[in-house]
Amino acid sequence: MNVKIIVPPPYSGGFSFREVGSKIEKALKLIGVDVSTGYWSNFYMPNIKLTIPMEFATWDLLIFVMTIAPNSAMLFNYYASPIMSKKAFFYGVTEGHSVLDDSRKSLLNDKVVVPSEFVKQMLQEEGIRVKAVIEHGIDHEEWKVNLAEVEKWRSQFGDRYVFYYLANNTSRKGIPSLIRSLAYVKKKLDEPFIAIIDTGPEEDEVIKFRKLVYKLDLEDHVQVNNVFGKMPRKEVAIKMHGCDLFLFASHAEGFGIPLVEAMACHKAPICVNAPPMNEIVKESCGFLVPYERIEWENYYDIMIFKKHMYSPEEYANQIIYALQHPKELEEKNNKAYERSLLYNYKKVYLKFIDIL
Numbered sequence: 001m002n003v004k005i006i007v008p009p010p011y012s013g014g015f016s017f018r019e020v021g022s023k024i025e026k027a028l029k030l031i032g033v034d035v036s037t038g039y040w041s042n043f044y045m046p047n048i049k050l051t052i053p054m055e056f057a058t059w060d061l062l063i064f065v066m067t068i069a070p071n072s073a074m075l076f077n078y079y080a081s082p083i084m085s086k087k088a089f090f091y092g093v094t095e096g097h098s099v100l101d102d103s104r105k106s107l108l109n110d111k112v113v114v115p116s117e118f119v120k121q122m123l124q125e126e127g128i129r130v131k132a133v134i135e136h137g138i139d140h141e142e143w144k145v146n147l148a149e150v151e152k153w154r155s156q157f158g159d160r161y162v163f164y165y166l167a168n169n170t171s172r173k174g175i176p177s178l179i180r181s182l183a184y185v186k187k188k189l190d191e192p193f194i195a196i197i198d199t200g201p202e203e204d205e206v207i208k209f210r211k212l213v214y215k216l217d218l219e220d221h222v223q224v225n226n227v228f229g230k231m232p233r234k235e236v237a238i239k240m241h242g243c244d245l246f247l248f249a250s251h252a253e254g255f256g257i258p259l260v261e262a263m264a265c266h267k268a269p270i271c272v273n274a275p276p277m278n279e280i281v282k283e284s285c286g287f288l289v290p291y292e293r294i295e296w297e298n299y300y301d302i303m304i305f306k307k308h309m310y311s312p313e314e315y316a317n318q319i320i321y322a323l324q325h326p327k328e329l330e331e332k333n334n335k336a337y338e339r340s341l342l343y344n345y346k347k348v349y350l351k352f353i354d355i356l
Contacts, residue, residue: 093254137345184316
């Protein structure tokens, strides 16, 4: 079997899509599939066999890993043509509703594979037929670290509680909401703490977050670092292992890979009790914050985010509760790791072969 995976190039962002593509390739190679990954920025011509008579040497399977948007739907349609691929799946994600017109929606019917029931529901509300749900997966071996390195990183913070959040700086990621939550934590928690927010890449947005930190008098409690997409995985893993709490402040996701990564590091996340986050994180292995309302946001005419808005004070209450119940936190940390094993890349990505 000949499989081609198409992902975004580095200059276009899409870090998580490249990670997903690499894990799909890694999984398929385990069973002897001939698979390669390329960027959509490359121009792929139909392959021609130099035989008599000549014929097209199409890919047996194309997996197109991308956000579901107008331009990507048209690009997928090119790769999915019979002269390019015998079978093609758009492994797509949306954090709300797409802005596809009817002609583009028709290109995806029965060809789109999604990572969560939430994305399936969003697309079905728009009349798009979904082929299957295949969750995202991680390689747990990549999230194992040396304990001495974790202790070294942790030692710089002394006896303070350490909170960690990793996210890009788009509005749906909830960084201002998290910073406001931490202001409530400062008021209510007697013990010292430090929250590390690793975000980026847009410097203007990072500066806005830092201004909010100073406005709320949190400069001794919150670090905002412009490092998203720039850190080696080992550094992220050390921080996830070393923190006391992993805070996932996002209002809208298509899946939420950092949740699984944190759980693989024995951390029970604190996140909003809304899909798709609560498809991954259950009460037994995390701390769920109720949302108060839904807000829809048009994101550059690419999609319309469905944002689950929670109270910053309620989020703060969950942080404090977790810290004040260490036995429960330890139990949930252990169960979080156990649940993360459901999302091992070997288990999830071989499902692409099952749905052919």
